[in-house]
Amino acid sequence: MARPPLPLGTWGTIRTEKLGPHRFRARARYRDYDGTTRDVEATSTTGPAAIRALKEKLRDRATPNDDEITRETHVSTLADLWIEEVTAEERVAPQTINNYKTSLRTSILPTLGNLRIREATVGRIDKFLREVAKTRPSAAKNAKVVLGQMFALAVRRGALTTNPVRETGRLRKPRRTVRALEADHLEGVRSAIRHWQQPTPGKPGPRHTGDLADIVDLMLATGARIGEILAVRWEDVDLAAEHPTVTICGTIVYLKGKGFFRQEWTKSDAGYRTVVLPRFAVGMLLARKLTAAGNPHDAIFASRRGTWMSPHNVRRQWRQARADTGLEWVTPHTFRKTVATLIDKEADAKSAAAQLGHASEDVTNAYYIVKPALAPDISHILEQLGASPTTTTPERPDHGPSRTA
Structure with a gap:
């Protein structure tokens, strides 16, 4: 019976051999994500060190393919390729693409641009987003959207199996106070x-x-x-x-x-x-x-x-x-x-949403309407906590005539 193939992204038994004084080689068969099983090896001064080097190499294994995106691709290159893709698709408005580029230029690339895709871990991305959110909550939100789409492209091209941005924590939403004119x-x-x-005499410029x-x-x-x-x-x-x-x-x-x-x-x-x-x-x-x-x-x-x-x-x-x-x-x-x-x-929130051009009243209620939260009418229940309309003094119990010694 034929031996079953290794699962994708796993390796078989690690073998070591001595190549010479203070030189050892560790080898293993690794099944790449394209389905091909290949020999992978690493060398070092001792057998255990060679095994550690091989395991690190297997962990960071880049899938051999003809694609321009691999685990070794820099985040800055991934950003360029992603911008090219969304521009060519023409699904996103040009000004939105400009906003994406601004987020890349001002927030993402200065911090993450020199990392390789495999180095952009959940922890690193999460820490980056939280640091930005401390002073610029909206910039952090935009950066998360951009990074999520960038790494989705890396997943589609086979460079990653999962999108690390999806596993980052939720960004804290700043408390909003809606204020309208009276x-x-x-x-x-x-x-x-x-x-x-x-018009102001002597004021430069055209009249308003x-x-x-x-x-x-x-x-x-x-x-x-x-x-x-x-x-x-x-x-x-x-x-x-x-x-x-x-x-x-x-x-x-x-x-x-x-x-x-x-x-x-x-x-x-x-x-x-x-x-x-x-x-x-x-x-x-x-x-x-x-x-x-x-x-x-x-x-x-x-x-x-x-x-x-x-x-x-x-x-x-x-x-x-x-x-x-x-x-x-x-x-x-x-x-x-x-x-x-x-x-x-x-009138009502539905009419307000239609007037403003919102698809539903949820956004209108959350960000555009000034009103306090209305609690349900449970006054009839709370009535039990009020004072009784008639208060009487309870009678003292009758113990009968007193006895004298």
């Missing part, structure tokens, strides 16, 4: 914008337009992201309808070497939506249309050169406008949270 805050926002837009005020109004009217607001074209609004609407169907993104441009789809499939406009937004858009200068993109909000307006530029303007107002905590995303909180209060 009525007095909104008045402060509009007052800050009015003050910032006023009404763009910032109108952008904020449309954000409050729709709950859309700032990039989505700046991507709205006149063809996307219907102001003549009985219930005027705007269709959110694109966003402004930035690519190195290309600059800002309109992406013809939103952040997610659920982000493509048509929302009904409140009266204050309809009035603003009608007034703006009467004085709007033409531009080749049909953009409602365009730069002075007729190009797409930069979200970074709008954020910078808002930082200038809110200076010395006590509104430093207010960002363009705060307007989105304000919309979600109001809709949830007056």
Whole structure:
């Protein structure tokens, strides 16, 4: 009966032989992951030392193949090959690939880039992620996503049998406090914008337009992201309808070497939506249309050169406008949270999620709606802990007439 083959990645009996004074060789048959059994050997000054050297060599055995990724490949090379793959597949948006490259450049490669794939153990990766998370939780989260996909490629190419990133510990999520604008805050926002837009004698630079005020109004009217607001074209609004609407169907993104441009789809499939406009937004858009200068993109909000307006530029303007107002905590995303909180209060979370372009209300509830946790109504049970409505003094027991000596 034929001897059964060795399981993949295992070896048979280790044999040693003396080659000369202070020189020994250890040999074993090893079945590689391609199914071929090969002789592997190592030498050292003593027999036990040769055996130890052989076991280390077998442990770090790289699968012989024609692939460009093996256990000996450096993590930096794996990163380059992975970026090439995701770029060629065209499944990921270009700006997302740019974010991947930023994570590699700023976090991953400076620490792990010179390691070989076999040296990037669960422990080393876990320690790296936790160190990053101490000061930059979001950067650690992004790095874990990137590393997970990189090492998944190494598994697919046969360099590894398991993905070490999957075995790392869960990263601690920072405690989030959702904060939205209230009525007095909104008045402060509009007052800050009015003050910032006023012409100042002797102040250098062009006079401010009404763009910032109108952008904020449309954000409050729709709950859309700032990039989505700046991507709205006149063809996307219907102001003549009985219930005027705007269709959110694109966003402004930035690519190195290309600059800002309109992406013809939103952040997610659920982000493509048509929302009904409140009266204050309809009035603003009608007034703006009467004085709007033409531009080749049909953009409602365009730069002075007729190009797409930069979200970074709008954020910078808002930082200038809110200076010395006590509104430093207010960002363009705060307007989105304000919309979600109001809709949830007056309607429900499902309506808020649809308005914001979320696929479900889970994200909306967790990150966009300000509300305390509501405990179930068990007041009828707790009623038992209250004082009795009538309190009586218990009678003393009657022991009968007293006896005298």
